[in-house]
Amino acid sequence: MTRIKQQPIGVWMTLLCMAVLWCMVWPAGLIKDELISRTAADYSMNTGPVGEVAAIQEFVPQYDHIKSIGVDIGKLDGAANQGTLYLHLYNENLEEFAQIPQDIEEMKDGELTDIPVNLKLEAGRRYYVGILCEEFGDAAPIVHYRSLSGNGPSENLHFYYGPNVIEDASANIRYIYRIPLTLSQILFYDSLILLLGVCILRLGKRAGRETGEKSGEEHA
Amino acid sequence: MKSNVSNRQQQGILLGLALLFFLCYLSLCFNNNIWTDEAFTIELLHSDFAGILKGTASDVHPPLYYLIAKCFTLAFGDSLLCLKLVSILPMFLCMSWGALIVRRRFGLRAAVLYSILLGVIPCTMEYAVQVRMYSWAIFFLTFMALWAYEAYLEQGLRFYAGIVLTSVAAAYTHYFAFVSAILIYGFLFLALLIGKRRELLKWLLSVIASLVLFAPWMPYMELQVKGVSRNYWIEEITGETVKAFFPFLFDMGIPGTTAFWLGFLALSLFFAIRMMLSARTGQKEEVGAGLFALLCLLVPVGTALTGITASALIRPVFIVRYLLPCMGLLALFLAITLSRYADKAVYGALLLCFLCAGLVDYKQSVYREYEWTHTAETEAFLDAHVGERDIIAYNYESYKFIYDYYWSDEEKVLWQGMDLDNTEYENIWLLDTIYWPTPTEEYLAEHGFQKTFMGNFGIEHNDFKIFRITRL
Numbered sequence: 001m002t003r004i005k006q007q008p009i010g011v012w013m014t015l016l017c018m019a020v021l022w023c024m025v026w027p028a029g030l031i032k033d034e035l036i037s038r039t040a041a042d043y044s045m046n047t048g049p050v051g052e053v054a055a056i057q058e059f060v061p062q063y064d065h066i067k068s069i070g071v072d073i074g075k076l077d078g079a080a081n082q083g084t085l086y087l088h089l090y091n092e093n094l095e096e097f098a099q100i101p102q103d104i105e106e107m108k109d110g111e112l113t114d115i116p117v118n119l120k121l122e123a124g125r126r127y128y129v130g131i132l133c134e135e136f137g138d139a140a141p142i143v144h145y146r147s148l149s150g151n152g153p154s155e156n157l158h159f160y161y162g163p164n165v166i167e168d169a170s171a172n173i174r175y176i177y178r179i180p181l182t183l184s185q186i187l188f189y190d191s192l193i194l195l196l197g198v199c200i201l202r203l204g205k206r207a208g209r210e211t212g213e214k215s216g217e218e219h220a
Numbered sequence: 221m222k223s224n225v226s227n228r229q230q231q232g233i234l235l236g237l238a239l240l241f242f243l244c245y246l247s248l249c250f251n252n253n254i255w256t257d258e259a260f261t262i263e264l265l266h267s268d269f270a271g272i273l274k275g276t277a278s279d280v281h282p283p284l285y286y287l288i289a290k291c292f293t294l295a296f297g298d299s300l301l302c303l304k305l306v307s308i309l310p311m312f313l314c315m316s317w318g319a320l321i322v323r324r325r326f327g328l329r330a331a332v333l334y335s336i337l338l339g340v341i342p343c344t345m346e347y348a349v350q351v352r353m354y355s356w357a358i359f360f361l362t363f364m365a366l367w368a369y370e371a372y373l374e375q376g377l378r379f380y381a382g383i384v385l386t387s388v389a390a391a392y393t394h395y396f397a398f399v400s401a402i403l404i405y406g407f408l409f410l411a412l413l414i415g416k417r418r419e420l421l422k423w424l425l426s427v428i429a430s431l432v433l434f435a436p437w438m439p440y441m442e443l444q445v446k447g448v449s450r451n452y453w454i455e456e457i458t459g460e461t462v463k464a465f466f467p468f469l470f471d472m473g474i475p476g477t478t479a480f481w482l483g484f485l486a487l488s489l490f491f492a493i494r495m496m497l498s499a500r501t502g503q504k505e506e507v508g509a510g511l512f513a514l515l516c517l518l519v520p521v522g523t524a525l526t527g528i529t530a531s532a533l534i535r536p537v538f539i540v541r542y543l544l545p546c547m548g549l550l551a552l553f554l555a556i557t558l559s560r561y562a563d564k565a566v567y568g569a570l571l572l573c574f575l576c577a578g579l580v581d582y583k584q585s586v587y588r589e590y591e592w593t594h595t596a597e598t599e600a601f602l603d604a605h606v607g608e609r610d611i612i613a614y615n616y617e618s619y620k621f622i623y624d625y626y627w628s629d630e631e632k633v634l635w636q637g638m639d640l641d642n643t644e645y646e647n648i649w650l651l652d653t654i655y656w657p658t659p660t661e662e663y664l665a666e667h668g669f670q671k672t673f674m675g676n677f678g679i680e681h682n683d684f685k686i687f688r689i690t691r692l
Contacts, residue, residue, distance in 0.1 A: 031474070033473070199569075
C-alpha cells in the first residue's frame with residue numbers, strides 16, 4: 001500500500017520537473033545560443049594611450065542581449081600591463097548606464113579579449129562604448145582599430161579618440177550575442193530532458209520493484 | 221530481448237537509415253566551397269596515377285584516397301560534386317553494410333544506434349562531405365575492428381583476409397589510421413593470447429601479409445617522416461590543446477553539448493565494465509561484447525596518446541582531426557553498450573535524443589556549407605564584373621592553391637609581382653587580404669592608377685576586400 005502511494009508522487013514529481021525544465025528551455029529561454037559578429041580584418045592602426053583620453057566606439061547592436069565585448073589593446077611591449085580597463089556604456093543620449101572593469105594584466109596583447117558584459121540592449125538603437133584605463137602604471141594601453149570601409153563589424157559606426165572622430169576607423173571589437181534557440185535546438189534540449197525523465201522513471205520503477213521483492217522475501 | 225521485426229524488415233530499417241543519412245550528406249554537397257586541403261586534393265587529381273604517387277610522396281599523407289578519387293574522376297568526371305560523392309560513399313557503406321554486420325552480432329537495437337551515432341557525432345557530418353580521406357579511413361578502421369571481432373569469434377580465414385585488406389587500406393589512407401590499425405592488431409593479439417592461442421598463427425600470417433603489402437610504400441613513408449620531423453605546421457601540444465580536442469569532436473555550437481557527449485561516453489564506459497563483470501554469471505557473449513566495446517574506445521584513446529607522445533618526442537605531428545578515422549569505433553562503443561542497458565522506453569527516448577542532436581548538427585552543416593562563407597557572392601561578383609581586358613590580382617601567395625580552383629593562371633596574377641607601369645589591363649580586381657599591405661592612394665597615383673572599394677568578400681576561411689583599380 002505504501003509503495004502504491006509513494007510511486008505516483010515520484011512519478012508526478014519527475015513529470016513536473018520535466019515540464020518545468022521544458023518550460024525553462026522554451027518559452028522561458030534560459031538556454032541561449034551564441035552569435036559572434038564577424039569582422040574582416042586588415043592592418044591594425046592604434047589610438048594613443050587610453051589613460052587620460054578614452055577611445056569611444058559608436059555601435060548599433062544587431063540583437064538585444066550582448067554577452068561579451070571583445071577588445072584588442074596593445075600593451076606597448078609590456079610597459080602598459082597594469083591597472084584596470086573600464087568599458088563605459090552610454091546610450092544615444094550619452095547617459096552612462098554601465099561600467100565594466102577588466103584587469104589589464106589578464107588581457108591579451110594585440111589580440112581580442114572578450115570582456116563579459118551581459119547587457120540587455122535594444123537592437124537597432126545607437127550606443128557608445130568608451131574604453132578608458134585607471135590606475136595604470138607608467139603607461140596606459142593603446143586600442144587597435146582598422147578601416148571601417150568593408151571591415152565592420154557591421155555594428156560599428158564612428159570611432160573617436162577623445163572628442164575627435166577618426167575618419168574611416170572601426171575599433172577592432174567583436175560582439176558576442178546571446179540569441180534565442182532555434183526550433184531544432186529547442187527540440188534537442190527537450191528530447192534530452194525527456195531522456196533524463198524516462199531514465200529516472202524507469203530507475204524509480206526498478207528500485208520500487210526490488211524493494212517490493214525484498215520486503216516480500218522478508219515476509220516469507 | 222527478442223525483436224518482433226522480421227529479418228527483412230530489419231535490413232530495410234538499416235538500409236533506410238543509411239539512405240536517410242546519404243540524402244542528408246548529399247544535400248550538403250551542392251556548393252563550390254573548398255579549403256586549402258581540399259584544394260590540394262583537387263590539384264593532385266589533375267595528375268595521372270604516377271603523378272599522384274609522386275605528389276603524395278612529397279606531401280605528408282599516404283596515397284590511397286587520392287588513387288580512389290582519381291578512379292572515380294576517370295569514371296564520372298572531376299566535378300566537385302563527384303569528389304564529394306567519393307567521400308560520402310564510405311559513410312554509406314559503414315551505415316548499410318557495417319550496420320548489417322553489427323546487427324548480426326549485436327542485434328537490431330545496437331545496429332540502429334550505431335548508424336545514427338555515426339551520422340550524428342558532430343565532427344563526422346562536417347568531414348563526411350569534404351574532399352579528403354577521413355571518411356574512407358573511418359570505413360577501413362570500422363570494418364577492420366568488426367572483422368577482428370568476427371575473426372576472434374568465428375576463426376574464419378575470410379575474416380583474417382578482411383583484416384589484412386582493411387588494415388593495409390587504412391595504413392595507405394592516413395598514418396594515424398595506420399596507428400589505429402596497429403592498435404587493433406595489438407588488441408586482437410592480446411585477446412587471442414588469452415582466449416584462443418591456436419589462432420595466433422593466423423594472426424601472425426595476417427600481420428606479415430599486411431606488412432608485405434605496405435612495404436612498397438615504406439621508403440616513401442620514411443622520407444615523409446624525416447621531412448615532417450624537420451619542419452611541420454602543427455603547433456606544440458599543450459594541456460589547452462588536449463582540452464580543445466573534446467569540443468572539436470563533440471561541440472554542436474550550443475551550450476553543454478560537449479558535456480552531453482562526454483556524459484554518454486562515461487555512461488557507456490560504466491556499462492562496458494558492467495558487461496565485462498557479467499563473467500561471474502557465466503554470460504560469455506556479454507563479456508565478449510563488453511570487452512569489444514571497450515577496445516573500440518581504447519583505439520582512439522591509444523591513437524591520441526601515440527600522437528601526443530610522438531609530438532613530445534619528435535615534433536608536433538598530431539592534431540585532433542587525425543582522430544576522425546576512429547569515429548566509427550566510437551559509434552560502435554556507444555551503440556553496443558547503450559543498446560544493452562536501455563529498455564524499450566529509454567531506447568526510444570535515446571533514439572529521439574540522438575536524432576534531434578543530428579538535426580542540430582545538420583542545420584549547422586547547412587549553415588557551414590551554404591551560408592558561412594562569401595564564396596558564392598565572390599564568384600558571382602567577379603563573374604559579373606571582370607571583363608576580357610581585366611585581371612584578378614591576389615596578394616596572399618599561399619592561397620594560390622585555392623584561387624587555382626576558381627580561376628586559371630590567365631585570369632589571375634600575384635599582386636606583388638605586377639608591374640603597374642607596364643600593365644595593359646583595363647581593370648585590376650584586387651583581392652586584398654591582411655597578408656600584404658593595401659596599396660595606398662599615393663602609391664597608385666604615382667603609377668597612374670586609383671582604387672575603388674567594391675565590398676567585403678572571401679573564399680572559405682579567407683576574407684578579403686575587393687578593390688577595383690583603374691587608370692586615372
